Amino acid sequence: MDEQLDHAPCGFLTLSETGIILSINHTLLKILNYTEDQLRGQHVNSILTVPARLFFQLYFFPLVKLDHQVEEMYISLKTSKDEEIPVLINALQRRRKESTVLECVLIPMRKRSEYENELLLAKKETEVALKAKDKANAELKTILKKLEIQKEELLELNKQNQKYKIETKKELELARIIQETSLTAPINNEKVQMEIFYNASGELSGDIYGIYQMDQHRYGIILLDVMGHGISSALITMTLHSLFQRLISAGFAVDLVMKELDSHLHKLFQNNEEARHYSTAIYLLINTDRQTIDYINAGHPPALWQDPDGKQYELGSTAPPLGTFEGIVFKTNTFPYKEGGRLLLYTDGIDPLASNHLSPLLRNTIPLPLFKVKEEILQSLNNEKNIYHKSDDESFILIDLK
Structure with missing residues (x-):
């Protein structure tokens, strides 16, 4: 891998058709806190979170097989310390000599996600505070009365939920027996x-x-x-x-x-x-x-x-x-x-x-x-x-x- 690509401001790796890591640049290794020897030859699942593994299985590999590329797919990587790193991945299927490889560019999105979450949280807190201030005095007595009514309703709902829970458990057990009964013998x-x-x-x-x-x-x-x-x-x-x-x-x-x-x-x-x-x-x-x-x-x-x-x-x-x-x-x-x-x-x-x-x-x-x-x-x-x-x-x- 040439020097510019190895230290590019984004992650880069190549995969075999079956998901084996063939090469990985220094930038991505640093983000994931791994050495090259630890990851080369391993399956890409070793750096994916559990949901991302399922996403790769159901979407990434089928899309690559059909379109020979993937654009702006959002997934989460897993570092050696089990820290989740959100990234955008672009991939291209390319023929090299006698084999086909997947060239993948991964752009970390951690800072962007943090900023977006902070902005959304600040907006939500501001809206809640303004509404609470305007309505608090006028609605306090009404809320207290409603709470008393709701307390009685919750007690009744709790009784119904307990009954439903018992009945549901019985139904699920029957469904489990039916499902397992349908399985054929060796x-x-x-x-x-x-x-x-x-x-x-x-x-x-x-x-x-x-x-x-x-x-x-x-x-x-x-x-x-x-x-x-x-x-x-x-x-x-x-x-x-x-x-x-x-x-x-x-x-x-x-x-x-x-x-x-x-x-x-x-x-x-x-x-x-x-x-x-x-x-x-x-x-x-x-x-x-x-x-x-x-x-x-x-x-x-x-x-x-x-x-x-x-x-x-x-x-x-x-x-x-x-x-x-x-x-x-x-x-x-x-x-x-x-x-x-x-x-x-x-x-x-x-x-x-x-x-x-x-x-x-x-x-x-x-x-x-x-x-x-x-x-x-x-x-x-x-x-x-x-x-x-x-x-x-x-x-x-x-x-x-x-």
Whole structure:
């Protein structure tokens, strides 16, 4: 990196297509309080806040793939001391030799945000003070009378709220049971062996999966993660579940399944953009007779395929998340596999493990049976929770192909 760019009055970094930091200038390193050796080769998530990671997943990378650039996107970076730094980012996708890189310019907005917040606060305080001064004497007696009435009303509302809280808790528990009952059981036979983990961060989950044996040789496995948590996300997972269960069981092709799920989300929110939800998804069709795997990854964390000899491949994102852009063409990817290979699919609740744990963990547990590998992943996940105190829906599926 030349001297002028290295010390420019703005941050500059280059990323690979998968988000790996290839280079970073001195200005941005100083802002983030890192050294170049600490960040080069790391995933960009290491300098993003949790909301910014989701923003990158749902908007930044899909926009770059579609338009080859991003202009004036507002996000927050995270320093080595966990301080949030608001920035404007402009990015351009550029071809270099045999690879494609993302060149990003980041302009800190901390001072501007502070000034705007101070001005808004001062304006609000002035308006409140003026109104209070003009009306205080005239309204004091009326307010006291209203407060007495409101006190009685609040006592009654509190009783109603307690009753509603108890009833709502019962309804949520019933909804949780219904949601978990809809989940399919793992398939274990002479061709495939599976282990599953599913854990909601609250009463209801935005994660959903389905496992179906379509005939003697074909198996469909789908894993989705609807944005957000709680009731709204859970309701959407149930509508998606009903649809993909019917499509996969009927033997529809991989691209048609994803296209129908995408169309369903667009139709669901076509009259209400404010309520729009998106969903990442990965669907695999395993053919044990041909020993092939067809798959499409729509903005989902990359699944891991491991050959019997330990060589690994990432089944990365091939399309934006479902429900983001209309008219997306879903292209099916196919690869052959050898007997003895192992698959790992997971949602972003397991994502902090991806860069540091999942890949080496899978490689180091080749001789172990699947239930032991599952225990190892859960132990690593618990260790990560102790460090990051993270709360998110957690799901993963382990598959051995015999």
